[in-house]
Amino acid sequence: MPDNSCSFPSLISDEALGNPIPQTIEATFSRLPDSAIRVVRILEAGGFEAWFVGGFVRDALLGRTCSDIDIASSASWQQAQTLFEASGLRTHETGVAHGTLTILVGDEAFEVTTYRRDGSYSDSRHPSSVEFVSSIEEDLARRDFTINAIAFHPDRGLLDPYGGIGDLREKTIRAVGDPAKRFSEDALRILRACRFAAQLGFDIEESTLFGMLSNKGIVYRVSAERITHELDRLLAAPFAGSALVKYVDVLSCVLPELVAMKGFEQHTPYHIYDVLEHTAHVVDGVPPYRLARWAALFHDMGKPACFFFGENGVGHFYGHANVSVTIARGIMSRLKMSPAFANRVLALVKHHDEVVEPTPRAVKRMLTRLDGDVELFHALCDLKRGDARGQAPHCAGRIDAASELERILDDIQAANEAFTLKSLAIDGRDVMGLGIPRGPEVGAALSRALDAVIDERVPNEKDALLEYLVK
Ligand code: ATP
Ligand code: MG
Numbered sequence: 001m002p003d004n005s006c007s008f009p010s011l012i013s014d015e016a017l018g019n020p021i022p023q024t025i026e027a028t029f030s031r032l033p034d035s036a037i038r039v040v041r042i043l044e045a046g047g048f049e050a051w052f053v054g055g056f057v058r059d060a061l062l063g064r065t066c067s068d069i070d071i072a073s074s075a076s077w078q079q080a081q082t083l084f085e086a087s088g089l090r091t092h093e094t095g096v097a098h099g100t101l102t103i104l105v106g107d108e109a110f111e112v113t114t115y116r117r118d119g120s121y122s123d124s125r126h127p128s129s130v131e132f133v134s135s136i137e138e139d140l141a142r143r144d145f146t147i148n149a150i151a152f153h154p155d156r157g158l159l160d161p162y163g164g165i166g167d168l169r170e171k172t173i174r175a176v177g178d179p180a181k182r183f184s185e186d187a188l189r190i191l192r193a194c195r196f197a198a199q200l201g202f203d204i205e206e207s208t209l210f211g212m213l214s215n216k217g218i219v220y221r222v223s224a225e226r227i228t229h230e231l232d233r234l235l236a237a238p239f240a241g242s243a244l245v246k247y248v249d250v251l252s253c254v255l256p257e258l259v260a261m262k263g264f265e266q267h268t269p270y271h272i273y274d275v276l277e278h279t280a281h282v283v284d285g286v287p288p289y290r291l292a293r294w295a296a297l298f299h300d301m302g303k304p305a306c307f308f309f310g311e312n313g314v315g316h317f318y319g320h321a322n323v324s325v326t327i328a329r330g331i332m333s334r335l336k337m338s339p340a341f342a343n344r345v346l347a348l349v350k351h352h353d354e355v356v357e358p359t360p361r362a363v364k365r366m367l368t369r370l371d372g373d374v375e376l377f378h379a380l381c382d383l384k385r386g387d388a389r390g391q392a393p394h395c396a397g398r399i400d401a402a403s404e405l406e407r408i409l410d411d412i413q414a415a416n417e418a419f420t421l422k423s424l425a426i427d428g429r430d431v432m433g434l435g436i437p438r439g440p441e442v443g444a445a446l447s448r449a450l451d452a453v454i455d456e457r458v459p460n461e462k463d464a465l466l467e468y469l470v471k
Helices: 034-045 055-062 077-086 136-141 164-170 179-185 188-200 206-214 216-221 224-235 240-246 256-261 275-285 290-298 320-334 339-351 360-369 374-389 397-414 428-432 440-454 462-470
Strands: 050-053 070-073 090-095 100-105 108-114 116-118 130-132 151-153 157-159
Touching: 034 050, 034 070, 034 077, 034 100, 034 108, 050 055, 050 136, 055 151, 055 164, 077 090, 077 100, 077 108, 090 108, 116 136, 136 157, 179 188, 179 206, 188 206, 188 216, 188 224, 188 240, 206 216, 224 240, 224 290, 240 275, 256 275, 275 290, 275 374, 290 320, 290 339, 290 374, 320 339, 339 360, 339 374, 360 374, 360 397, 360 440, 374 397, 428 440, 428 462, 440 462
Parallel strands: 070 108
Antiparallel strands: 050 070, 050 151, 090 100, 100 108, 116 130, 151 157
């Protein structure tokens, strides 16, 4: 029987994470919804055993909110299904081949998985078979990291055969069992470890890290979609930058482009970090939404290739944004990201270091370069602010400069001023009415008209614009 009086709650004192400090196990698990407890009780009333497991237990101990609640049970999925349906609950056979049944209680969903042990792994990703087992201890043994191998029961308390609570306290990610074997079974775990490090601000334990490094050559067997999913979560995490720097030699298996950035000194008065460290600061320095984080990761990737020393010993990187675009395009295509998303990232990378003067005209010009996409303009300002945060302290004025651009944009929008072809007082038909034949010349004429409006040479009025175009 696990020790219910365990003093683990004191481990949750990480003020940096803003975590509350639960006083008791009851307080720690007070967020456990009644509906989840009902699921466990139904299984137990049917004569089976059930425990809360996985990320929910880990996150509750850390005082973090967790989206999915997983339950492990001695019942087979068919036995579980019979019990839940007899209790009037709906079930979905979401992963029954691996023993997983989803239970719906109102609009909440819980995954109940039969205790299992994974059979041999033939492809470094999927077990060729799963074997159902009778004890929770055996089930916990197949889990990836000690912090993910803790079970909790509302009456029996915590079950922690692998020292996961100690590792939570020590902020350590440690493989359950022999690391090299565990990573060779399932190479996705290598990326999960990096992602957890980024989410929790934990360090990866030495032999676990060695197991990851010695197996990084098989990560190519993981599908692009899964790699992207893990990288998305890593980049969005609060400690993304530090994970990038600390685990670059692991992440190089999916992002080999990082290697050239590592230790690449910039030799300019604007920078105090090497290219990778700078990039890490910029990733942390932009808000945690997907577009900004990926653009931050890519923005300076072209720098090592563009570097040269000027005569005075100062480093230059002319044209690096375009090289970063080329590299980023390759990575996003390899990672099977959607072209629509990739194009927006590329626009940010391309324009990240263009100087935009704090004038309505310059702001509108940049907006036209961004196809009038106001949201993208804000993302560009986020990137510029993040970039400044990763530069030498005397560049801090660039943070306010980017915010000033957004203020000017607000004024432009409030005044309904034109910055896209669509917002012009004339359209293609008007232009063709001037005798310009259908085709690229129509677009060119509209662009000329927009330039004139942005420059305030011509008002955005139909007659004035048509007169301007015939001149
Ligand atoms: P999050 O939900 O934040 O991703 P999690 O730890 O809950 O974190 P899930 O993918 O939901 O991750 O998996 C639930 C649990 O299943 C994990 O905590 C772990 O115990 C186990 N698990 C998941 N994926 C693996 C894997 N690839 N190898 C071994 N165990 C795994
Ligand atoms: Mg989970």
